[in-house]
Amino acid sequence: MASVDEVIASINANTDAVTELQARIEASKASAEETFGQAQSLGVERAAAAVAACKDQLEEASAMTAALVNKLGEARSAAEAAKQA
Amino acid sequence: MGNVRDLAAMIEADRAEVAGLSGPIDSSKGQAEATAGAVAQLGIEGRAAQLRQAVDRIEEAQAIRAAIEGVLVKAHWQAMSAVHGTMGPGAAKGSGPGGSFIAADGTVTTRDGRPAAGHLDAVPPHLRQDPTPTGIDLLEPPRRKKGSTLFREAVGKGDQVEDATKALDKNFDTAWDAIFGEPSPAKAQQNAVSETLSSREPVLTEMPAPKVGGGGAVMASFVASLVVTKTLQPIVRQFERISSRFRKAENRGG
Numbered sequence: 001m002a003s004v005d006e007v008i009a010s011i012n013a014n015t016d017a018v019t020e021l022q023a024r025i026e027a028s029k030a031s032a033e034e035t036f037g038q039a040q041s042l043g044v045e046r047a048a049a050a051v052a053a054c055k056d057q058l059e060e061a062s063a064m065t066a067a068l069v070n071k072l073g074e075a076r077s078a079a080e081a082a083k084q085a
Numbered sequence: 086m087g088n089v090r091d092l093a094a095m096i097e098a099d100r101a102e103v104a105g106l107s108g109p110i111d112s113s114k115g116q117a118e119a120t121a122g123a124v125a126q127l128g129i130e131g132r133a134a135q136l137r138q139a140v141d142r143i144e145e146a147q148a149i150r151a152a153i154e155g156v157l158v159k160a161h162w163q164a165m166s167a168v169h170g171t172m173g174p175g176a177a178k179g180s181g182p183g184g185s186f187i188a189a190d191g192t193v194t195t196r197d198g199r200p201a202a203g204h205l206d207a208v209p210p211h212l213r214q215d216p217t218p219t220g221i222d223l224l225e226p227p228r229r230k231k232g233s234t235l236f237r238e239a240v241g242k243g244d245q246v247e248d249a250t251k252a253l254d255k256n257f258d259t260a261w262d263a264i265f266g267e268p269s270p271a272k273a274q275q276n277a278v279s280e281t282l283s284s285r286e287p288v289l290t291e292m293p294a295p296k297v298g299g300g301g302a303v304m305a306s307f308v309a310s311l312v313v314t315k316t317l318q319p320i321v322r323q324f325e326r327i328s329s330r331f332r333k334a335e336n337r338g339g
Contacts, residue, residue: 006116010113057157
């Protein structure tokens with residue numbers, strides 16, 4: 001049987017992994033913005049539109065990753081409350 | 086478009102990492118569930134309720150993780166469509182690189198419908214351009230076959246039956262000879278001789294016999310027995326009827 005401390009440690013590890021993931025998604029988003037600028041400067045409208053859509057998706061993914069971090073924080077809070085009760 | 090390819094590779098790596106988080110999150114949930122169950126067994130309901138809340142939050146986190154994976158898949162498709170043009174069923178005509186269009190039959194054409202240079206036609210022109218046969222066209226050949234072809238086939242089958250009958254006759258004669266040690270009735274008939282009594286020397290005259298095979302003789306005897314049975318059947322029935330009437334009359338008289 002896992003103790004409450006182990007549950008909290010597991011949730012913390014997941015939170016750290018998701019935070020790292022959020023940083024990577026932000027890096028991808030920055031790359032998408034750069035590519036979008038290049039496509040616009042070259043006048044490749046169709047490719048620029050596709051990259052812009054890609055950038056929007058990455059922004060959405062980044063926001064959802066933040067929500068995931070919050071949700072894991074709530075889970076950790078609940079586990080800590082169980083420990084102190 | 087090297088940068089777009091790099092971007093697509095980055096997004097794909099992010100998606101793989103999100104997919105890899107599924108296991109650890111599930112593991113956390115399992116740990117929390119087991120702990121909540123154990124605490125509830127100990128009778129500490131307040132702590133068990135808090136841990137069940139933690140389980141619910143982790144489940145929600147797992148749902149969000151799956152949604153992020155889906156969004157990254159869409160982002161990857163967008164990046165790839167920036168390289169190759171719009172892909173998939175929704176691809177519009179002329180959306181490919183150089184304005185080419187990939188049709189459902191696999192042919193790559195230019196905007197004006199001509200085959201694009203450097204692309205092989207997946208389907209040959211005679212198959213692509215010929216009209217699609219209708220159900221009536223597909224059914225036509227068997228209909229034509231029914232008349233003359235079936236007659237020809239029947240004639241062919243008749244020859245086969247004749248050959249088989251000849252082979253059966255030959256085998257029948259051989260088998261009869263082997264089993265009974267004498268020629269079969271058919272052979273005996275063929276070899277039949279008649280003896281004529283006279284004051285002169287006996288004259289042996291060979292009788293020309295019709296060529297009847299052993300199988301034919303068996304069939305002939307079978308048919309003859311059938312005829313006899315059919316002929317005798319009404320007579321026997323009539324006899325039974327008369328005898329039953331006599332019996333009834335005797336019973337009344339007695």
